Amino acid sequence: MELRQLNTFITVADLNNFTRAADVLGYTQPTVTSQIQLLESELGVRLFERIKKNISLTYEGKKFLVYAKEIVAMCEEAKNTVKKQPIPKGVVTIGALESLCTTRLHTLLKDFHEKFPDIEIILKTIKSTEYEELLLGNQIDVAFCLDRIIKTSDFIVDLAIPESLVLLTSPNHPLTKLFKVYPEDIADHLFILAEEECSYRRTILAILNNLNLKPKSIMEIGSIQAMKQLAISGLGIILLPKITVKEELFKGELVELNWHGPAFEFFTQVIYHEDKWISPALQTLLNITKSALPLQYCND
Template structure:
């Protein structure tokens, strides 16, 4: 398989459009079409299902996409490693949580981009378990996430700082009047939490379960902004990093319940694989992050 064919395939898979892929790669659309046909003929499979003007990957295409992204990434790493230049360049793929990306990492990104403008940064959002999988498959270079302190033999972990968490509710919620809120007080209350797989949702639910507190319902939402809106509207109690809700607390759109239950002990962490080749760009990014965020 030729690298140019794999690159075309991956670009189409990301955009789900032959036209957009052609524009991105600087090819005529007929060239992109013929390249995919050549790749399909070589492999003896169909890579895309074409439904009118829409396309999507076949199961075989999904399998190839996993391998193709790794092949192209390894190719880029090989070029970087063999290059005589030590100036950070190329690209970095960073996995991170939305709250960290919006509220904690902008300073890191700004400093890094000002120093190393030739490095392209790509960001993807996933759950904690997905980050670990991506690091082990080498589909991301580095991950930032919130969790209790954890150590895994094949991953290098840097603890950055403790992330304060807030149990939040609408200002007129009955629990807003309590001087202390413990897990038992949550029993029978509806919750509006992050999606399943989120580390701090798992931690909060674990605390409630250990205390024998059972919420009446749990709504899982993948957007922090939607969670805040639903909690403001009285849909239930929420649990988010304090930095995410501080503006709403200041303007009294939300209230922070006086949590007196077990501490959450959630840490912001930076991880990468122990066997990961640290390119000049990745070394520089780790250095900027530790200098900026590590307590």
């Protein structure tokens, strides 16, 4: 049973005439007759009484007409629900690091919602090691990561913007007295670092390890805000994106060390799986992100 057969049946029933139905539908009369015959053959009943040139619905035809109209109407409703709309609609699920949620994304998403209120955004905070699994499992549509350039072939990096990472201490910390700070200078001090999965932590520890250095001690903290407060108290050294400590630097609560070790080459990246279907809603978010997010960095 095909949708076109149902449309033909409804049209013939409404007009009570095969020839007129053919003209309305743009078919030849034999085509209309053939479609009705195929439909009757599949159903195993006669839908029309044909007496000379007059036709009328049979009892079975009248009952079937009700369902045929409902089916065609539902198909049209379904098509209108999912077809491309002039104004994008839908749902986009974003996975993002906590540091980006509180510094970069809140402004971006506020502006996005004001422009496209019909697109629902689901925002999930993730760890730097989780994005691959979540994208592969289609649990998120797009990831906002802060890491070294991602080169995995399964993923497309739609945007990559350099992000400054800085070593920080309280103004009274001994390291602030050094004009230049090298890896060997920091190894003898307490590090206040995030969990082992954190890309910042992995980077600073890899730098020290490559130089056969090891931190004197590490305090592991899961919250960026807690890390900042412990550093402000003078407890130790932290490594964070500069955007996350703008206020503390402005107030003089934290001091950026003049780092002369290997560069922290980190990028804010927007990535999705190469096989991901880019829905109109997701494409709209990607377009807005590529135009709006770089402007934030110009104003840093």
